[in-house]
Structure formats: structure tokens, C-alpha cells
Amino acid sequence: MNHWVIYLKGYMTILVYGVAPWRFVTMCGNHHIYLWNVSQNKDGFVMNLSLADYKRIKNLLKKTGTKAVVLKEVGLPYFLFRMKRHSLFFICLAITCMLLFLSSLFVWDVKIYGNEYVSDNEIIRTLEESHVSVPFFSKTINYFKLEEMIREEFPSVSWISVKRDGSVLKIYLKEEVLKNIEMKNENETSDFPFYNIVSPVDGQIINIVVRRGIPKVKRGDSIEKNTILIEGNMPVYAEDGSILENQKMQAAGDVYISTKKEFHYSIPVEYERKDFTKRIRDVYKIRIGNLWIDLDFHRNPYDKFDEVTYIWNPITIGRYELPVSIMHCQKKEYTIMNAKYTEKQLLNISKNQNDLIDKKLLEKTIQIKQKDVTIKKYNKKWDITVWLQLIEKISE
Amino acid sequence: MSKFKSIKHLPKKDEVVEFLELPRDTVYHDSVVTIIGNSRVIVENYKGIIEYSLDKIVLQGKKQRIQILGKKLMIQYYTNTDMKICGLIDAIQYL
Numbered sequence: 257m258n259h260w261v262i263y264l265k266g267y268m269t270i271l272v273y274g275v276a277p278w279r280f281v282t283m284c285g286n287h288h289i290y291l292w293n294v295s296q297n298k299d300g301f302v303m304n305l306s307l308a309d310y311k312r313i314k315n316l317l318k319k320t321g322t323k324a325v326v327l328k329e330v331g332l333p334y335f336l337f338r339m340k341r342h343s344l345f346f347i348c349l350a351i352t353c354m355l356l357f358l359s360s361l362f363v364w365d366v367k368i369y370g371n372e373y374v375s376d377n378e379i380i381r382t383l384e385e386s387h388v389s390v391p392f393f394s395k396t397i398n399y400f401k402l403e404e405m406i407r408e409e410f411p412s413v414s415w416i417s418v419k420r421d422g423s424v425l426k427i428y429l430k431e432e433v434l435k436n437i438e439m440k441n442e443n444e445t446s447d448f449p450f451y452n453i454v455s456p457v458d459g460q461i462i463n464i465v466v467r468r469g470i471p472k473v474k475r476g477d478s479i480e481k482n483t484i485l486i487e488g489n490m491p492v493y494a495e496d497g498s499i500l501e502n503q504k505m506q507a508a509g510d511v512y513i514s515t516k517k518e519f520h521y522s523i524p525v526e527y528e529r530k531d532f533t534k535r536i537r538d539v540y541k542i543r544i545g546n547l548w549i550d551l552d553f554h555r556n557p558y559d560k561f562d563e564v565t566y567i568w569n570p571i572t573i574g575r576y577e578l579p580v581s582i583m584h585c586q587k588k589e590y591t592i593m594n595a596k597y598t599e600k601q602l603l604n605i606s607k608n609q610n611d612l613i614d615k616k617l618l619e620k621t622i623q624i625k626q627k628d629v630t631i632k633k634y635n636k637k638w639d640i641t642v643w644l645q646l647i648e649k650i651s652e
Numbered sequence: 653m654s655k656f657k658s659i660k661h662l663p664k665k666d667e668v669v670e671f672l673e674l675p676r677d678t679v680y681h682d683s684v685v686t687i688i689g690n691s692r693v694i695v696e697n698y699k700g701i702i703e704y705s706l707d708k709i710v711l712q713g714k715k716q717r718i719q720i721l722g723k724k725l726m727i728q729y730y731t732n733t734d735m736k737i738c739g740l741i742d743a744i745q746y747l
Contacts, residue, residue, distance in 0.1 A: 277704075278700075278701040278702065278703065278704045279700070279701075281700075281701050281704070281727070281730055282699070282700025282701050283700075284730065285700065285730055285731055285732040285735075286700070286732055287732075288731070288732055290729065290730075290731055291727070291729065291730040291731075292727075292728060292729040292730070293726070293727075293728065293729075294704075294726065294727035294728075294729075294730055295706075295726040295727070296704060296705060296706055301704070303727075303730075
């Protein structure tokens with residue numbers, strides 16, 4: 257018999273002694289009583305038998321003139337009996353398990369990945385309008401319809417996948433470049449400019465490579481903003497030289513434009529510095545669903561303080577995250593002192609600011625050809641001007 | 653009319669068993685003793701235990717007695733159909 261089944265049913269080790277204990281063993285066999293680990297010691301026979309069978313051996317003991325003494329009781333029924341006084345603990349454990357199971361049937365959170373132009377809030381609002389607001393019963397949602405609805409609502413979404421991962425609804429999406437969509441919308445009213453490549457800046461043409469369309473500018477030309485660079489309206493001439501028709505096509509090519517840009521910013525020499533007083537308060541909050549329970553019953557004694565928050569989700573079983581979290585807020589008191597930057601600090605700040613400008617331009621694939629920085633030092637502030645000569649690549 | 657001309661022509665039990673290839677332990681209630689190495693013995697078709705000590709177990713079979721000699725003998729399980737004996741087995745004798 258399986259050990260687990262024996263354990264669940266409960267068994268005991270007994271000592272049988274008397275006139276003919278082996279006769280007792282034989283009779284047990286005849287009465288279909290299962291015995292195991294039968295051995296002999298100086299007092300008699302020691303053997304194991306199940307709890308149910310123990311109730312049947314009384315007659316056999318009487319017949320064979322033997323007596324039985326229980327040496328050991330093992331199994332779940334005996335364990336539960338011993339744990340009778342801890343019954344409240346087991347009831348709570350069972351209720352917790354049941355609540356965990358019930359909670360795992362619901363979706364408690366929505367996570368969105370891959371969105372750049374459409375914000376999380378917009379998508380969540382759309383879901384809520386369709387009566388999909390957390391928490392919801394996971395079986396009631398048709399994920400295919402949800403995908404369709406989001407795709408219809410947001411035309412910029414080119415690909416979407418909605419799936420449930422544990423207690424979290426995960427939405428993965430990819431968006432088309434919004435620039436193209438905006439351009440199409442803007443140009444719908446005008447003649448055919450949608451097919452043209454238009455300059456977004458003032459500047460001078462450095463180089464132009466046309467793959468499709470008619471170039472309208474040449475190298476060295478100075479251009480203004482919104483000048484057509486490559487036209488996508490191709491005339492087809494008849495034999496007599498007259499225009500037969502205009503073939504509309506999307507102009508394609510690369511245009512490099514040299515532009516100048518200027519950035520101004522100022523840094524105040526005096527600033528307010530935070531001096532932390534080393535007084536720290538720890539405050540705890542518990543979140544259940546959308547309800548926050550504040551465990552800080554005292555008034556906050558600090559006038560000015562920085563708050564650092566750590567959120568811990570204690571009930572995470574595999575992919576199941578239940579909407580119960582503990583928030584630990586650390587409030588650090590500070591006082592404000594008036595201070596002045598040193599020249600070295602100011603130079604560092606301006607350098608960091610300039611690096612940030614460069615980084616933003618390089619992210620847009622704009623080359624920096626020349627850079628001049630002028631710093632005007634006054635008593636109360638530094639005025640900084642950055643002149644940049646850039647090469648912008650406009651391509652389609 | 654009977655298929656057999658006289659009682660003399662009736663086939664004997666042995667012949668029937670041989671012809672039909674019936675298992676002898678079920679027909680004749682012979683005890684089946686299976687020995688695994690020198691540490692395990694499984695006995696089937698027995699009536700009961702006659703004697704049991706750490707060195708000797710005597711079982712009553714349907715036809716004859718089986719004596720198992722050894723050291724530290726223990727019955728691992730015991731049912732009405734079969735039993736398993738563990739220990740260091742020296743000899744098995746039919747009495």
C-alpha cells in the first residue's frame with residue numbers, strides 16, 4: 257500500500273503478547289487484516305496495522321488469548337487530534353488559502369509595454385470605458401476583442417498583444433512613427449504637399465541625394481522653413497511638350513541642411529541648499545486594492561522634509577501578484593540655507609547643461625559642426641549662450 | 653450416451669492439468685516460494701504461521717510445512733494471500 261495513503265488513514269504500532277501471538281497473526285491474515293513490519297522481541301510480536309483494522313482485532317485477541325498494547329500512533333487523524341487545540345490556526349490557514357485562490361482568479365493590475373506616444377493612462381481610460389477596470393474576473397474578458405478595440409481607438413498602434421500573466425494583464429504594443437501620421441493629416445487639405453519633402457528649418461543646403469521626385473533646391477542654396485526640397489509631383493509630357501498628366505508619388509531622398517541654433521540659459525549664483533538635520537521618521541502604509549491605510553497616527557512634526565518611499569509586495573506567488581502592498585516612507589527633515597555656488601561648481605553645472613543639449617541633438621541624429629559658448633558672469637547669475645552650427649539630415 | 657465408454661477411460665487430473673497447461677499452484681494449492689537473493693522471501697498459498705522467532709519461521713502450507721531458517725527474520729507484510737520475509741536467510745526446508 258502507498259505510504260501516503262497509510263499515513264492519511266492513520267496507523268499504529270502494537271505489541272501482541274500472550275499464549276500464541278503467531279496464531280493472532282495467522283487469523284489477521286484470514287480476516288483480511290493487513291499487517292506489516294511484523295517482528296519479534298522479548299515481550300511478544302510487534303507489528304503495524306491501520307487504524308480501521310485496529311477496531312476489528314478485539315475479537316481475534318479474545319479468541320487467541322493474546323493482548324495488545326499500542327506502542328505508537330502515526331498518521332493524519334492522530335496529528336489532527338493532537339492539533340485540536342490549535343484549530344483556530346488551521347481554520348485561518350484554510351481561509352487564507354481559499355482567499356489566495358479566489359484572488360488568483362482576478363486580474364489586479366494592467367501593465368503596458370512598448371508605448372511611446374499613447375500614454376498608459378489613455379489606454380487604461382479606454383479599457384475602463386469598455387468596462388474593463390481592475391480588478392476584474394479574468395474569464396469574462398475576451399482578449400481578442402480587447403486587442404481589436406485598442407487598435408481601433410489608437411490608429412498609431414500597428415501591433416498589439418494582450419495576454420494575462422498571473423494576476424496581471426500585460427499589453428504589448430508597437431506604434432507607427434507618429435510623425436508620418438501627423439504629416440498626412442496636416443497635408444490632406446493642401447494640394448499635393450504630402451508627396452513632397454519639406455524643410456523643417458532655415459539653413460543652407462550642403463548636400464542633396466534624390467531617389468524619387470524632382471529636386472527643387474541645389475547644393476549651396478539658402479532655404480527657409482517649409483521650402484519644398486524634393487517634389488513628389490512628376491509631370492508627364494506629351495510629344496508636343498505639353499503636360500499630359502501629373503504623376504503623384506512620395507518623394508524620397510536625403511537632404512543635408514546646415515543650420516544655426518542658439519540656446520540661452522542662466523544659472524543663479526545664490527541658491528537654497530538643503531541641510532539635513534539627521535532626524536528621520538519611518539512611516540508605514542498598507543495598500544489593499546485602491547485603499548491606503550495609513551499606520552502613522554501622529555501628526556508630522558517636520559516643516560520641510562524629503563520623502564523616500566519603498567513599496568513592497570509581500571504576496572507574490574510566482575506570477576500572481578495580489579493587490580496588497582506595504583509602503584515604507586522615510587521622511588528626512590531638512591532646513592533651508594542660503595548658499596553660493598563656487599566658480600568651479602558653476603562651470604560644472606554649465607558643462608553638464610551643455611552636454612545635455614548635445615545629447616538631445618545627437619539623439620535626433622543631428623551632427624554638431626561647430627560650437628561656441630559664451631559665459632557672462634554677473635554678481636547674482638551667470639548668463640550662458642551656446643551657438644551651434646548643425647547639420648540636419650532630412651530624409652524620407 | 654456418455655462420451656466416455658467407461659470410468660477407466662476418464663482422463664486423470666494430472667493429465668488434464670498437463671494438457672491444459674494450468675498453473676499447479678492454483679489447481680493443487682501448492683505453496684509458491686520466491687527467493688530474492690538471500691535477504692527476501694515471498695511466500696504465497698499458505699494457511700498460517702506455526703512458529704515465529706528471529707531465527708526461524710515455520711509456515712503451514714496447503715500440503716506441507718515450510719521452514720525458513722536465518723538471522724534477524726522479520727515479516728515485512730502479512731496478508732491472507734502472501735507474505736514477505738526479510739532478514740539473512742540461511743535455508744528453506746519443506747517438512
